[in-house]
Amino acid sequence: MSGLNRHRSRALCDQVVERLDLPASATYRDACRRTGEVMSELLGAQVELKFVGLHNTPFSGATVRRADGTYVVYCARSRSWYHRLGILLHELAHVLLGHDPVSFAGGSGPHRLAPHLPGKMARILAGRTNHVGEEERQAEELADRLLERLTERHARRPERPAPEVAPHVRRIAEGLAPYPADTRH
Known part of the structure; x- marks a missing residue:
């Protein structure tokens, strides 16, 4: 797909959010599994x-099609499930945009990038190290929008009528209220 306009991007995000169908209680880990x-x-x-250790490598994830037609999505093993979700959404964006999965050409260079991975895996992952390409830019933009849409529900708080309290007490309470934070990393 060449170019992703705002309308198409919004439509894709709507479809994915609907398809994921995550309950309000879903954690980032749940969202990763569902992705x-x-x-x-x-x-x-x-x-x-x-989820694999990808230390000192220029990539954080890749989708690989096996010879038997199944797929493996490799994702950096981060302590943060939020970070993992961002990586998986990037890989999902490649699928949504019709980008081909990673392929590799022979050679030992990629193994130097990730010596802790089997040679074949290192070559496969190295095939997606060009983050300046148009496909990577499109996938990253769509993944960012998806992550924003999926996490905005955590930021929304139900409106509650303010209790009848003295104005000075309300100001003190508002000043002491914690900033919204999500600890489900």
């Missing part, structure tokens, strides 16, 4: 999520 399931549905094949 893998949605990728499987969209690709019409089994998708396995693998």
Whole structure:
């Protein structure tokens, strides 16, 4: 797909949020699991999520199609499930945009980038190290929008009528109220 206009981007985000169908109580970990399931549905094949250590490498994730038609989505094993979700949404964005999964050409160079991974895996992941390409830019923009849409529900708080209290007490209470923070990383 060449170019992603605002209307198409918004429509894709709406479709994904609806398809994910996450309850308000869902954690980022739940969202990661469900993202893998949605990728499987969209690709019409089994998708396995693998969280791996990708220290000192120029990438944080990749989607690989196996010879048997199944897929593996490699994602950096971060302590933060929010961070993992961002990576998985980037990989989902590649699927939504019709980008081909990672492929590799022979050679040992990629293994130097990630010596702790098996040679074949290092070559596969190195195939997606060009983050300046148009496909990477499109996927990153769509993933950012998806992450924003999925996490905005955490920021919304139900409106409650203010209790009848003296104005000075209300000001003190508002000053002491914690800033909204999500601790589900």
